[in-house]
Amino acid sequence: QGAPPSLKIVSDQPDFLQFNNLACETAGGNVIFATDEWFAPASNLLKREPPEFIASAFTEYGKWMDGWETRRKRIPGHDWCIIQLGVPGIIHGLDVDTSFFTGNYSPSASVQAACLDESPALTLEGDRTGMAASDSQFEALHSESWEELVPVTELKPGYSDTCHNYFPINYPSRVTHLRLNMYPDGGIARLKVYGVGQKDWSALPTQDQLDLVALVNGGVCLGYSDAHFGHPRNMIGLGRSANMGDGWETARRLDRPKNLQVDGKGILQVPGYEWAVLRLGHPGVISQIEIDTNHFKGNFPDSCKIEACHLTPEEEGKYVSGRWSSDPGNKWRVLLQPQKAHHRHFYSCDSLAQSGPVSHVRLVIAPDGGVSRLRLWGVKPL
Numbered sequence: 001q002g003a004p005p006s007l008k009i010v011s012d013q014p015d016f017l018q019f020n021n022l023a024c025e026t027a028g029g030n031v032i033f034a035t036d037e038w039f040a041p042a043s044n045l046l047k048r049e050p051p052e053f054i055a056s057a058f059t060e061y062g063k064w065m066d067g068w069e070t071r072r073k074r075i076p077g078h079d080w081c082i083i084q085l086g087v088p089g090i091i092h093g094l095d096v097d098t099s100f101f102t103g104n105y106s107p108s109a110s111v112q113a114a115c116l117d118e119s120p121a122l123t124l125e126g127d128r129t130g131m132a133a134s135d136s137q138f139e140a141l142h143s144e145s146w147e148e149l150v151p152v153t154e155l156k157p158g159y160s161d162t163c164h165n166y167f168p169i170n171y172p173s174r175v176t177h178l179r180l181n182m183y184p185d186g187g188i189a190r191l192k193v194y195g196v197g198q199k200d201w202s203a204l205p206t207q208d209q210l211d212l213v214a215l216v217n218g219g220v221c222l223g224y225s226d227a228h229f230g231h232p233r234n235m236i237g238l239g240r241s242a243n244m245g246d247g248w249e250t251a252r253r254l255d256r257p258k259n260l261q262v263d264g265k266g267i268l269q270v271p272g273y274e275w276a277v278l279r280l281g282h283p284g285v286i287s288q289i290e291i292d293t294n295h296f297k298g299n300f301p302d303s304c305k306i307e308a309c310h311l312t313p314e315e316e317g318k319y320v321s322g323r324w325s326s327d328p329g330n331k332w333r334v335l336l337q338p339q340k341a342h343h344r345h346f347y348s349c350d351s352l353a354q355s356g357p358v359s360h361v362r363l364v365i366a367p368d369g370g371v372s373r374l375r376l377w378g379v380k381p382l
């Protein structure tokens, strides 16, 4: 049924870029301390929007820059900040993005990590004076001794072809906080922390209904056919989407028939479709589905369908080499028959309770378009 889904793999980029950004401000990431924020605050590191440069923008402190930028240091030491991840989890890679910092980029950086689940809440922010650096609350963390994820490494300047400093990470433990060190000072535009959330499922009563695919519950996108305007991982973010950039949006398919026809249910008869595969944070029985096309007004899909299957981690390994690169074909079973999709839809699926726990879903949209949120409410098995 229909043309085979296309697989567009951009192979010159690291595979870890497909994971979630656990430090993003929209996932709840927060900078809780910085030694110096003279030119530009460290909170800019966690912005979701790509960095900008506005040639005419100046502040009373100097040139306005879209990133974290400290003063030219004239005292011993180096600059650093502490970031609390919005979603604690396993980190697979980092991007230290120096975009637009050219004569003022940080020449070297290192990254350290800790899991501070048991520590009291840390709230103090740094200031432009760097005075908070001596605060005993932060000294007590001994962050200078945290595990090293990235050793001191030279960075490349923020020109368009050199700005991404990618670091694959192979660190098996759950992380809640990072310390980003700049040697000795300078600017970094963004810190992207790519990984998968990790939740303590043992603490959750089995009868509790949870959005099993949510970013905060460990959901992750493993592959997709097209993400021209927006990555499918955006669909599992917190709350309703902020704007059209905060959703999965494909390009218009070029195989759309010149004259469109619909079937008896009003569903377009088109040969092509797009898909995204997501792994749930925990296998479970799904009882309610939400599909929200908020903000996609002239570009919502005509219809959507959801399939699901149960794969062990070993089985998943057969389909994911770096990213989702083949397909379990006959393992998929239909969770949601093709539906028209043009606003916020809730589907109750009592009958699905009988189909047993599933670990992966595939959202199929036809022929193309945008979906802002996907929620899969269910319970983990006994």
Ligand SMILES: NC(=O)NC(NC(N)=O)C(=O)[O-]
Residues within 6 Å of the ligand: 039, 061, 062, 063, 064, 065, 069, 072, 103, 104
């Ligand atoms: N032109 C600059 O960007 N100068 C300085 N930085 C800012 N933001 O003003 C500097 O030298 O670090």
